[in-house]
Amino acid sequence: MRLVQGNEAAVMGALAGGCNFYAGYPITPATEIMEQMSRILPSRGAVFIQMEDELAALGAVIGAAWGGMRAMTATSGPGFSLMQEHIGYAAMTQTPCVVIDSQRVGPSTGQPTMPAQGDVMQARWGSHGDRAAIVLTASSVKDVFDVTRLAFEWAQDYRLPVIVLLDAVLSHMRENVELPPVPDPIARKPVAVREDQPAFGSHPFIPFSGSTRTIVSGLSHDERGMTRGAIGQDAEQIIRNQLAEVDRDYKRIVQFRRYRLDDATWAIVAYGITARAARAAVNSLRESGLRVGLLELVTLWPFPEQTIHELAASVQGILMPELNLGQMIWPLKASVAGLAPVSSMGRADGELFRPEEIVQTINRLDHRNAAISSVIGGGKHHA
């Protein structure tokens, strides 16, 4: 057990996931990830390089992935915006890689040292065109370790750029955690393949080796990477395959935590750092006699539509606090599909929600509901 910083846990999680290549560009509040990688990776014979900007950082990561390394970068909002082109490239070329975005207040330079959750939609839809996306969040230092390790595993399994969203507070806070020992560097064994082995589509990721003759291109291409004669349909098929693969493993990928939800009449749906305040709010509301529970989203994308829909059928209202002016509220509303009223609590001023603000909001919603219930008679309101 020792005190570990969130950004340090990201580094440890990456190493546990087999990371042996880091390319980055300094940016607050993600910089410690890069600084620690620069100290650790050389002693493991792994690669660290500081690139000239964030586009270059993710470009180098993608190049390294095709060179046979497990590669990542970390950044914050402005850098994440710059990386969008290469996130799209990684999706189109089915290149496994991991991108950590420690969110800070935007838009633009915003408040570099203050937390936000304003990149949740950009993480899903930021690059042009369609793509499958896996986006993970964390609400504790231990979580940061776990989801970063998982991101490396899933990047390989689904051949996607997997995105981990942290925030300025989570990156910089320290918690006592027990982390497993750092594993030895993975041995790199080139995989021998037939020269005509298809390199794309539902085939495993095989980096360049002496037995491959792979063409990687962001142009529409078929399973063999051929662009000549490839039509839009081929590219659509590749994206549809990715979406189907993620969809097939929905239960594995879509992770969440149910907290005191079983008998709840009110549900809070929260993610990342905000889930901590929400958990405290649940406890305090329970003490005052209101049956409130929390659904904490660990996986943001794919969005847990089914789980939310079922939850909505069992409660009289849902509140979503988030550190933006209302972003995940939209997929939430779509998933609730009118089964329960949905309220949004948003702020983008760099402050965290305090538990009592969430408590007050739930109490206000509950009183209003009670008033409505007494007028129309009945309803699901508790005594």
Added chain:
Amino acid sequence: MPKIGEDLTSYLRQNMMPTVWCPGCGHGNIFRAITESFRQLELDPSRIAVLGGIGCSGRTPFYFNTNAMHTTHGRVLAFATGLKLANPGLTVVVTMGDGDALAIGAGHFVHAARRNIDLTAILYNNSIYGMTGGQEAPSTPLAFRSTTSPFGSIEPAFDTVELALAAGATYVARTTTFDFADMPRYIAEAIAHPGFSVVEILSQCPTYFGRLNRLGEAPELLDYERTHTFLREDAPLLTKEEMVGKLPLGVFRNEIRPEYTKEYAKLCEAQGGNYSV
């Protein structure tokens, strides 16, 4: 010089041909010269990776039967840097256009040169954006026309050689598609050179540059290359007036300086790590 077709086919991905390049375009000659240089160096195609950016030049990787990447506009050297570091045993050849290297990717160009990482950048310079239909490039000479400088360019053009030298490239050469015999030699030297090497090749674009500037077809453009350049070693024989408006050709730098992947290996070793592939 080998005869056409002699022993070059092992490098070619023939099912991707014919190429996208227009009749009279110089890029096919550069492609041929790169292939010649592979043969001269007796490189194993399985140990080569050819990477390209976006644009006419960027299509080159498709035609090599090697591992290949067609990347994003301007960023190809970043991809190449990652690939080379991940697999330093690969010979990594980068094809880029003047827009790729000098406009959108100028930042990556100077930093790859500064690091002196062992990549070979072949810069196809046709003075214009060809793929998008003839727009002004940072290499369009002053007063020349393009579809976005219809009244003539008022911006001075970049001098790739000066830029590469200033940024720290350790092998820098320039030639033209007219000087076909020099191309494979320079490219082979650049590939064999252990550091960041740049070969700028002035290429002709009859479809846009030639037409928009009423310079004629490929033969006239090749003659234009001949009359607007001089060999560097001939400079002492020429008057100042004879050199005005002309670019020098030849090898401008060929020297050994610490190379990035080798320096990185040393750093790892000093830290107890084993970086070797």
